[in-house]
Amino acid sequence: MSAVRRPQCVVIGAGPAGLGAALAAREAGLGDVMLLERDFELGGILPQCIHDGFGSIVFDQVLTGPQYAQRFIDRVEAAGIEVKLNTMVLEMRGDRRITAVNPRDGVFELEPASIVLAMGCRERTRHQVMIPGYRPAGVICAGAAQRDINIEGLMPGRRVVILGSGDIGLIMARRFTLEGAEVEGVYEIMDHPGGLTRNVVQCLHDYDIPLHLSHTVTFIHGRKRVEAVTVTRVDENLKPIKGTERRVPCDALVLSVGLIPENELSKQAGVELDPLTAGPVVDERMHTSVDGIFACGNVVCVFDLVDWVTQTAERAGRSAAEYVLEGGRRKRRPPVRVTAGRNVKFVVPQLLREFDREIELFFRVEHPERAARTRVLVDGEELYSRKAKMVRPPEMVKAGADPGGARRELENITVEVVTEEEEA
């Protein structure tokens, strides 16, 4: 085995999070940044997201996924960041020792001064949502189908039923249709769509694809290849209602039933995870519980806007650079836990250690609410307030807080949603 290399920063994963973090670390003064990517090219999931709707915050322009990725790829190449493609990290330890493999270098080890985790997320499978029936060919997750169709040029179905109305499910309903397949319908167990209204309108309404709310798939038929699915209406407790079953002939079932942050490496390294987000607990610098290991993007929590992934990535990359340039010697102050207040399910970052600059807080609400106001309270003082006509769980909300020039000591920070009614 060759000698152990000690880059200043290793970024694991080269999707939007990894690209943004590597660039930010480089631009913040690190000369030796290494980017590890398991695929044959940079970009992560973006190259397969050929639809538009990316970049309105970061670039003030509406781009497709590949376009958004291309801008970062061009910059990464120009910045002279060392990229290792086709590279799989096999192990990451809490002392920041990384073991990886690729066809060119074989198995190699790295001991970087800092690490940024940017592994993204994976899709929930049929068993995690417990769909009974057979196990034929033709049951596929929406993101995997997207890759098949847009990258590999292969059609995983011709008459398709989609379960789950998350954005990927909606986008794939349109994509299958435009490729000449028939989408029989989209079925959603909840009584409201899981994705953005824009996607319901432009992916389903535009193509007359029915959306069946309060429905789920209760059986997969077909021993060799999907032949049909049974769809059933569910009651308010999401339990299938007997007698409402309908058999829908189809040759593929496409699942859009949620995403899970990919944290197997984080667990190996002993990084503390938040059970609510399934991602690392991070502070305002995107620093995890393990010294010198930072995290950003969907590995932290599943974002719905790539622009926000980029924002967390830039923060993580800059923080990693700061950490390295300070020699890793800065004492980490004891954290204050950010409180998820009224109608707030979770907040990222979960911890605040140093309130010495403006912070960004990303959160999801627990339930939809009209005429709401989101606000951030620091020791009772309202440092942020913004009105929203409506807040909904599928749409992440961003808030901020500014200490006002100098470091501010604090005991409590709370993010909450209040309504006009309550305030009146």
Added chain:
Amino acid sequence: MKKTHNYTCINCPLSCSLELTEEDGEVLEVRGADCKVGQKYAVEEFRNPRRTVSTTVRVQGGVLPLLPVVSAAPIPKALVREAVRTLAAVTVEAPVADGQVIYPDILGTGVDIIASRRLEAGVSG
């Protein structure tokens, strides 16, 4: 003759249900909008709905078998399917530059279809 058309506003999470009434193409009224943006959206969806088209075209000699493409501007909604079908017959040669025009003036709309990434020459698969 008076006719009504229903739309769902996409401009904010409120997702207002809009009902537009017209007579011989003349918009008489938009109901259900919580704000002016919704009002305007309904009129636009009625008069001239447009969509950005994104799809893929086949590539020869590239590192991937397909190239993602996008319309440089939105085109009339009614032409989207036809545009995608037209592009299904297109094959380009790698390498392709990001932003390269793949199909000029799609269906006489004056809008170009452009590559939405760079694609190197190579062997796919």
Added chain:
Amino acid sequence: MARNGVSPLSLGPEKLPSRAGLVVVGGGVIGCSIAREATRYTPDVVVLEKESDVACGTSKANNAEVHSGIGEDAGTLKQKLNVRGNQMYDEFVRGLGVELKRQGLLIVVTQRTIPRDGGMPEEERMELLTRKIPAGIVAYGENAGIRGLRILSRDEVFRMEPNVTREAVAGVFDPTYGLISPYKLTIALAEHAVINGARVFLDTEVTGFRVEDGAVRAVVTNRGEIESSLVVNASGVFADEVADMAGAGGFKIHPRKGATLLFDRQVTAEYVRSSVAEFRLPGQRTTQSKGGGAMPTAEGNLQLGPTAIEVEDKYDTSISAEEIEEIFERFHYLLPDFPRDALISAFSGVRAPTLEEDFVIGASEAVRGFVNVAGIQSPGLASAPAIAEMVLGILHDLGLPREPRPDFDPVRPAPPKFSELSNRERNRLVREDPRWGNVICRCETVTEMEVVNAIHSIIPATNMDAVKRRTRTGMGRCQGGFCHNRVAAILARELGIHVTEVTKDGEGSPVFLGVAKEFLGGGTR
């Protein structure tokens, strides 16, 4: 499909041989065990399998258990062959490159074994639960010839398995119980048989037999006829139909389905160390099965199950919502806070019991040369070595050579597994061939070379599931989401077919239904 049946790479021409010394019908663990044992005496053995791979029936969808025999009724052939089979196992798998892990079975006696409200004085009840029942279990096992059984106190139960219910009062540990991957074992046995001269024909379905003068003369298949005067019927759930084709039947298989839930091994690796089963009195069993248990698979995933449901269709490997709930409910008592969310897969297999519920093994009285090996359900995997031994005895009597071959090769080389190697060994392989450094399946760390090796192995993997059984591709958390197209592409390349011809598990199960633009009239394959 471009390639059916035998692999042109390693098994010679596709044509069936015109005759064979012994024909084994069925490439499950029993058929392959018998074939492998037969090659110790003669290379002239043919195995016929109607599916696209060996181990495609019950052998791929069971709980991997090598039971000790303690759960079987005394005096049955089942119990006799199970106890003997378990004792033969280490020798049986030697040289195959498949590991038997004897991690033991913990039988837990709980409060509900004798419910409190049954009217029995508490002292008497506890005496039964903590002493008499465990002692009875041990005595029963010892009487059947099972060695090493040990009574455990409540504390010892918890020390051994900390996640078991606090309702546990005592236990019995059965150290001879083990786990082995049933499909890896079957594949290894088939390959070992081929190494020693046997030929395995896949996608080859028996459609009849030629019987003359009360003796079997030939086996008729969808691909032609093979003359043979010795036939073993090891066709699992179809054993009754196959026997009837020869006029050698007289028993009925009634398929009984069993569903098992499988959990992420990263989450559940340490959840139970041995297998854990709850002791139930005969009257408390809800089904014909022994009640199943919680056990790690040979690879370390926790599994719960199986259920036992009589079905009509011998191909019914579906799982119902009720079954899934039943399993969760059943094990909620034994393992109160097991990680339900770590569920990654569920599978179902069909058992092949006869009405008598015992093994049916013997030479047919109606048709000379025809041997039935039927009714093999749990503990069939554990009994396989003893079943093969018994069948070989019968075959010798029917004319199979008795003299062991001096040229029998005792070793079936197992291909290297990247994830199990040291970094030094990994690097040596990558230098040899860079495909060893290309990780295809991220969840299970399977490299391109392992997939290629599986496709070109002695029993070639010609579809996604066959590759999965040999390499674990797609078996992890993402269930193939990330790797399915990469495995499909490698299969297409190595088999010289178009990727749209790649199947999940043989004919009728294409992974893809077309290429992009094809449905728009613009694409060509």
